[in-house]
Amino acid sequence: MKKGTTFAFRNFTQLFTLRSSLNARNLSTRPFPDYSPKRPSVRDTELVHQIANVIKLRRAEPLRRSLKPYECKFKTDHLIWVLMKIRSDYGLVLDFFEWARSRRDSTLEALCIVAHLAVACKDLEAARSMIRSFWERPKLSVADSFVQFFDLLVYTYKDWGSDPNVFDVFFQVLVEFGMLREARKVFEKMLNYGLVLSVDSCNLYLDRLSKESDEKAARVVGVFREFPEVGVCWNVASYNIVIHCVCRLGRVSEAHHLLVLMELKGYTPDVVSYSTVINGYCRFGELEKVWKLIKVMREKGLKPNSYTYGSIILWLCRSCKLDEAEEVFREMIRQGIVPDTVVYTTLIDGFCKGGNIRAASKLFHEMLSLDIAPDVLTYTAIISGFCRIGDMVEAGKLFHEMLCRGLEPDTVTFTEVINGYCKAGQMKDAFSVHNHMVQAGCSPNVVTYTTLIDGLCKEGDLDSANDLLHEMWKIGLQPNLFTYNSIVNGLCKAGNIEEAIKLVGEFEAAGLKPDTFTYTTLMDAYCKAGEMAKAQEILKEMLGRGLEPSVVTFNVLMNGFCLNGMLEDGEKLLNWMLAKGIAPNATTYNSLVKQYCIRDNLKAATSIYKDMCSREVGPDGKTYENLIRGHCKARNMKEAWFLYRGMVEKGFSVSASTYSALIKGFFKRKKFVEAREVFEQMKREGLAADKEILDFFSDSKYKGRRKTDTVVDPVDEIIENYLVDEELKEAN
DNA sequence: ATAGGGTTAG
Numbered sequence: 001m002k003k004g005t006t007f008a009f010r011n012f013t014q015l016f017t018l019r020s021s022l023n024a025r026n027l028s029t030r031p032f033p034d035y036s037p038k039r040p041s042v043r044d045t046e047l048v049h050q051i052a053n054v055i056k057l058r059r060a061e062p063l064r065r066s067l068k069p070y071e072c073k074f075k076t077d078h079l080i081w082v083l084m085k086i087r088s089d090y091g092l093v094l095d096f097f098e099w100a101r102s103r104r105d106s107t108l109e110a111l112c113i114v115a116h117l118a119v120a121c122k123d124l125e126a127a128r129s130m131i132r133s134f135w136e137r138p139k140l141s142v143a144d145s146f147v148q149f150f151d152l153l154v155y156t157y158k159d160w161g162s163d164p165n166v167f168d169v170f171f172q173v174l175v176e177f178g179m180l181r182e183a184r185k186v187f188e189k190m191l192n193y194g195l196v197l198s199v200d201s202c203n204l205y206l207d208r209l210s211k212e213s214d215e216k217a218a219r220v221v222g223v224f225r226e227f228p229e230v231g232v233c234w235n236v237a238s239y240n241i242v243i244h245c246v247c248r249l250g251r252v253s254e255a256h257h258l259l260v261l262m263e264l265k266g267y268t269p270d271v272v273s274y275s276t277v278i279n280g281y282c283r284f285g286e287l288e289k290v291w292k293l294i295k296v297m298r299e300k301g302l303k304p305n306s307y308t309y310g311s312i313i314l315w316l317c318r319s320c321k322l323d324e325a326e327e328v329f330r331e332m333i334r335q336g337i338v339p340d341t342v343v344y345t346t347l348i349d350g351f352c353k354g355g356n357i358r359a360a361s362k363l364f365h366e367m368l369s370l371d372i373a374p375d376v377l378t379y380t381a382i383i384s385g386f387c388r389i390g391d392m393v394e395a396g397k398l399f400h401e402m403l404c405r406g407l408e409p410d411t412v413t414f415t416e417v418i419n420g421y422c423k424a425g426q427m428k429d430a431f432s433v434h435n436h437m438v439q440a441g442c443s444p445n446v447v448t449y450t451t452l453i454d455g456l457c458k459e460g461d462l463d464s465a466n467d468l469l470h471e472m473w474k475i476g477l478q479p480n481l482f483t484y485n486s487i488v489n490g491l492c493k494a495g496n497i498e499e500a501i502k503l504v505g506e507f508e509a510a511g512l513k514p515d516t517f518t519y520t521t522l523m524d525a526y527c528k529a530g531e532m533a534k535a536q537e538i539l540k541e542m543l544g545r546g547l548e549p550s551v552v553t554f555n556v557l558m559n560g561f562c563l564n565g566m567l568e569d570g571e572k573l574l575n576w577m578l579a580k581g582i583a584p585n586a587t588t589y590n591s592l593v594k595q596y597c598i599r600d601n602l603k604a605a606t607s608i609y610k611d612m613c614s615r616e617v618g619p620d621g622k623t624y625e626n627l628i629r630g631h632c633k634a635r636n637m638k639e640a641w642f643l644y645r646g647m648v649e650k651g652f653s654v655s656a657s658t659y660s661a662l663i664k665g666f667f668k669r670k671k672f673v674e675a676r677e678v679f680e681q682m683k684r685e686g687l688a689a690d691k692e693i694l695d696f697f698s699d700s701k702y703k704g705r706r707k708t709d710t711v712v713d714p715v716d717e718i719i720e721n722y723l724v725d726e727e728l729k730e731a732n
Numbered sequence: 733a734t735a736g737g738g739t740t741a742g
Contacts, residue, residue, distance in 0.1 A: 279734070
């Protein structure tokens with residue numbers, strides 16, 4: 001840590017001592033050119049005079065009507081001559097220019113003139129939209145147009161406005177359109193005329209540069225160092241942009257130094273400065289530093305806000321510490337900070353990803369009751385939560401609700417719904433949403449296609465997946481590693497590991513490097529095929545390439561050991577992971593729990609379960625389901641019931657097969673009331689029971705028994721409906 | 733000027 005700190009500090013001292021290329025510039029300034037327009041002929045002068053008079057005298061009328069008599073005679077050349085006559089009346093200038101534009105009679109020179117006049121009248125927005133309109137039209141050569149435009153703006157400057165703000169607006173539009181090289185040229189050229197662009201303009205440039213790409217972001221610090229030498233006076237916002245940029249590049253301690261440095265230089269860091277560094281530390285999980293900084297900012301009289309807390313909450317969510325995240329959230333509210341849509345969305349998404357859709361729903365309703373409006377991102381998060389647990393009905397309802405609120409789903413929202421249908425195995429519905437989104441004018445992206453391809457691969461329909469891959473290419477979408485990994489997985493699951501390995505070789509030859517996901521997929525295939533030796537060979541190759549195995553890599557191996565009855569190796573692997581400090585997760589333990597349950601060794605399963613709890617690895621839905629099914633099979637209904645209650649309490653959703661296991665277990669124990677209760681709950685959740693269970697409830701023996709049982713009616717019509725449904729399904 | 737949502741492997 002110490003080493004990094006000195007390094008960062010050296011970087012920054014350098015920053016303010018190095019000389020830059022800008023310094024060597026020739027400092028003599030050039031005057032703006034004179035404006036010398038073409039002279040009108042006598043005939044033209046007459047027409048221009050008439051038009052200008054008509055415009056002035058009949059200003060209440062729409063120009064379309066008052067200028068009707070001149071429509072035929074009016075030529076593009078007249079435009080500027082008329083503007084010269086009416087230039088003192090800005091309102092007329094705008095109207096007249098619009099009229100000329102609607103006839104496609106405008107020129108770039110006229111556009112520059114009107115922009116100058118707009119800026120001179122302090123109508124910066126009009127000037128901006130005019131300059132924007134030029135770039136919005138498709139150009140043959142962007143660079144040529146830029147030079148042409150800029151030269152004309154300079155040429156018309158002295159005569160038409162002489163307000164240097166026009167160059168700020170011009171520069172800002174270039175930045176807005178990402179034409180950073182051109183923007184930089186404008187900056188330099190203005191220096192030649194003795195003009196320095198405003199800090200606000202330079203800030204926009206810095207910010208855009210920092211977001212463009214990592215290479216460009218790396219240049220931000222250089223620009224920040226050079227611009228003051230030619231007269232730019234940075235402000236707190238500039239520092240904040242640079243701090244943010246340096247954080248994004250992962251150099252958080254350097255950003256922290258900048259925060260200290262700005263104060264030394266007489267700038268007062270604000271909540272944003274602090275929150276930005278705090279966000280940087282959060283991204284790397286350095287929470288001690290975060291709390292320290294919060295203390296410092298409080299001492300300086302700054303109050304952390306929802307951004308500050310939001311960063312902390314996001315990090316806690318990402319590290320699966322949902323309880324702590326909610327605690328920080330409540331603490332923030334206690335401090336009198338009103339949570340916003342973003343903080344709620346962060347928490348809702350966190351709970352959804354953690355599989356606790358109930359907590360997510362609760363928060364969602366809480367925000368509604370507090371009148372904090374959910375946005376598209378909030379809906380996407382909660383919809384994805386329901387998709388994740390396979391509840392497409394609820395997901396559909398929320399989607400509809402979102403539309404009713406006037407929120408427009410975007411590519412992400414649609415992709416999420418498509419993903420939900422894919423994961424639910426409803427490919428027809430997935431494709432129907434895909435069509436729907438295209439009709440709604442929303443373009444599917446690489447992720448959308450990858451989702452569909454993955455869905456098809458999981459269905460085993462590799463031909464269709466391949467067709468989609470070609471379709472992607474055709475519409476100009478480049479498949480990425482995710483896409484190929486899905487197909488590799490598809491091939492593996494179809495039992496074609498050879499072909500999968502061949503594909504890996506192909507995309508690698510095309511310049512796409514296989515990653516940990518690719519190798520883990522291949523390992524999984526070999527593990528499931530019982531070829532543990534080959535799986536370990538793949539692991540070796542992966543390690544040899546310097547790729548870091550993930551928890552999942554180990555989980556795959558663990559699962560392989562368990563599946564192949566090598567439970568001792570499995571436990572050895574677990575201990576090895578613990579010794580090496582690789583944190584196992586619920587899945588790691590689940591493989592062992594599941595396998596012990598399958599082998600009816602509930603004692604060993606329970607001991608693994610207790611071990612994971614003691615290591616503070618929270619059991620997930622699968623852990624509970626495996627244990628519940630194991631206990632049901634062993635007819636330990638007391639334990640099964642206890643775990644079921646715990647699972648529900650924690651907000652995990654219970655699958656149909658677990659409900660079935662419970663019902664069957666209770667039946668075998670002749671606990672009909674409990675069986676019934678679980679069955680009712682299952683129905684309430686809209687889950688269909690299998691035939692065996694329905695037979696239980698419609699069995700004559702059961703009916704006879706039920707007569708002494710006063711709780712429920714003998715034959716429930718819902719059961720009959722279910723039976724009819726099942727028969728229909730079978731008939732189809 | 734600062735913070736939040738989607739795709740792959742168990």
